[in-house]
Amino acid sequence: MARERQVAGGGRAVEIAPDRLEGWYARFAARNDGVRETELKPDTVTVVADNGVAAVATVPFGPLNAGGTVPGLAVGPLVDHALISRRIALLLVRRGGHSVGIARGGVVVRSRTDRHLVQGRSAAGGWSQQRFARRREGQARSALRSAADDAFEVLVPQLSEVDAVVLGGDRRALESLREDKRLAPLFQRAEPRVLAIAEPRRTVLEDAAERAVAVEITLSGP
DSSP states (O other): OOEEEEOTTSOEEEEEOGGGHHHHHHHHHHHTTSEEEEEEOSSEEEEEETTSOEEEEEOTTSOOSOOEEEESOOOHHHHHHHHSOOEEEEEEEETTEEEEEEEETTEEEEEEEEEOOOOOOOOOOHHHHHHHHHHHHHHHHHHHHHHHHHIIIIIGGGGGGOSEEEEEEOHHHHHHHHTOGGGHHHHHTEEEEEEOOSSOOHHHHHHHHHHHTSEEEEEEOO
16 A cells, blocks of 8 residues: 655645556546646656646656656656666664664665663653753763664665665754764765654664655645
């Protein structure tokens, strides 16, 4: 099944696996009285149905080697682009853990995952609250340091062999890792999209590997 979420400003976004993309567009055309036109750009493909519904696909691992607006449904270049088998580095980080890995064609072939204790906020006041906050900050720093070390050891040496880097998790944690100079080459290769994930573990990494190669399509209109 396609993964779906609501988007800011209205509409919804779906994630479609590459091998289901052609069928999804055929069903989109059937549900919306046909397709008026397809606009191909390096970073987006927009399909406008006859009833006014628009499906805007963000090209993963772009740019797309096609351009122009044509009548009807013409998503062949996007489908062919999405079906290319790619080797991808994955970096997933949240407060309670991290998972890093290398995936090929949506399947994890190498990984490292670790969990960390980072306590929640305390309702206590005074000195107790301050001691608790210092302990919590120390735990968070230790967790991020461990995530940076694993990313450096597992992912950075593989950068010359991967086609892309995909991030996931908490944006603040990722921004903290971005400050580590050892990881600069990793973040320079990162895709703009950041996957929303649960606390990282091996099963979450496997799910992220599949989602990383999916095409995200935003639907809007009548």
